[in-house]
Amino acid sequence: MVTPCPTSPASPATRAGRRDNQNLRAPVKKSRRPRLRRKQPLQALNPCLLPGDSGVCDLFESPSSGSDAADSPAPSTAPRCNSLPGPAQQLVQLDLQTFRDYGQTCYAFLKARENHFHPRESLARQPQVTAESRCKLLSWLIPVHRQFGLSFESLCLTVNTLDRFLITTPVAADCFQLLGVTSLLIACKQVEVHPPRVKQLLALCCGAFSRQQLCNLECIVLHKLHFSLGAPTISFFLEHFTHARVEAGQAEASEALEAQALARGVAELSLADYSFTSYTPSLLAICCLALADRMLQLPHPLDLGLGGHPEAALQDCLDKLQLLVAINGTSLTHMLPRQICEKCRLALSLK
Incomplete structure (x- = not known):
């Protein structure tokens, strides 16, 4: 009778028994690490995009002058003027095809509200x-x-x-x-x-x-406010009138964008002045664009009748905006792009 060698391979029955014993082990729960979402911190603003305060803010002391420097706006030491976007970005900003499809519909809806x-x-x-x-x-x-x-x-x-x-x-x-x-x-x-x-x-x-x-x-x-938040703004009407004048061939895209940038700065000044709350956003937008055309001395100024406002209201708003820019001309230059700083002469164009 031959005794099997200890090193010989086990029989199929023996292997099955071992496999059954392994299945009887208590399951081991794997520790799960908490999934951490990557939080993207606020990126530092490009100094060229933060030229300084605007409007009448230089007349008052900031109420948060003692806040932490990491969370509060810091004063900028960058050049005073920004640069306008290049031609490739201009095409993105002036989406004339979308304006042809939905521009007038959106304008009519927001103008009614x-x-x-x-x-x-x-x-x-x-x-x-x-x-x-x-x-x-x-x-x-x-x-x-x-x-x-x-x-x-x-x-x-x-x-x-x-x-x-x-x-x-x-x-x-x-x-x-x-x-x-x-x-x-x-x-x-x-x-x-x-x-x-x-x-x-x-x-x-x-x-x-x-x-x-x-x-x-x-x-x-x-x-x-009854959760009623979708208010028409000056920003929307500025973009609408800019697209409308380019679509009608009244101005080149580059000229219209320069006027829009300057008009946005003028509108920003008016937001802090309580006397301009009596004017609707569409009236302020078209008057800011008209004043920007006058300051830039564009060959084809914006048609003031585009917004359907009375002539007396347009003239009154224009006079107040012109006075506002004359008083805060230095603050306005801190917000203007570099090309507009070179083209626009506030002291000469407002005389």
């Missing part, structure tokens, strides 16, 4: 908020919105949300800044891909308000 969203005499029932404090707040929010790299549409929606809420509810003077950053947050949530975080907005206020206070005020603002 303009009066519904237009806040008139927003400070009439405010015992503690004055035109000067409103100017001071918006003069602070303008460089803040530029530091975060937000669009001009966000700034216009912020001002609209702020003024419409002031009509409905009296606001205490010590809560007015919180209302400003809350309106900015609501506006950015509508149009921005990456809106500012609540932590960043609170840091701009020097820690004077808590996160719960901002969230509560956001709910109050949305409730008072």
Whole structure:
């Protein structure tokens, strides 16, 4: 009788028994590491895009001068003028085919809803908020919105949300800044891909308000406005009139974009001035473009009848805008692209 060698391979029955014993092991739960999402921090704004404060903001001290430098807008030491986008970007900005398909429809729709969203005499029932404090707040929010790299549409929606809420509810003077950053947050949530975080907005206020206070005020603002937020803005009408004049052959694309950039700067100045709240966004937009054409001395000025406004209202708004630019001409040059700085001579064109 031959004894099997210990090193010989096991029989099929033996292998099956071993396999059964292995299956009887208790399962071992693998530790799962938490999945961390990569958070993209706010990228530093190009110094050329932050030339300085605008409008009348240089007349007042920033209410967040003691805030953290990492979260608050920092003063810029860059050159005063920006550069306009190149020809390739101009074609992207002036999408004439989309304008032909939807431009007039969108314009008619928003123009009909303009009066519904237009806040008139927003400070009439405010015992503690004055035109000067409103100017001071918006003069602070303008460089803040530029530091975060937000669009001009966000700034216009912020001002609209702020003024419409002031009509409905009296606001205490010590809560007015919180209302400003809350309106900015609501506006950015509508149009921005990456809106500012609540932590960043609170840091701009020097820690004077808590996160719960901002969230509560956001709910109050949305409730008072009945969640009606899609307001027509100056930014939309500026783009519409720019596309309309290029489509009609009244101006070249480069000239129209230069006028639009200059008109955006003039409109930015008017947002902080309470006297311009009586004008509708479409009226302000066409007057800003008309003043920009006059300052740039374009051969074919914009047709003022394009917006369908009375001639008296157009002339009154133009006179006030011209006075505003004459007073804040130095601040306006901080916002202008380099090409416009070279072409536009404020002192000569406003005489």
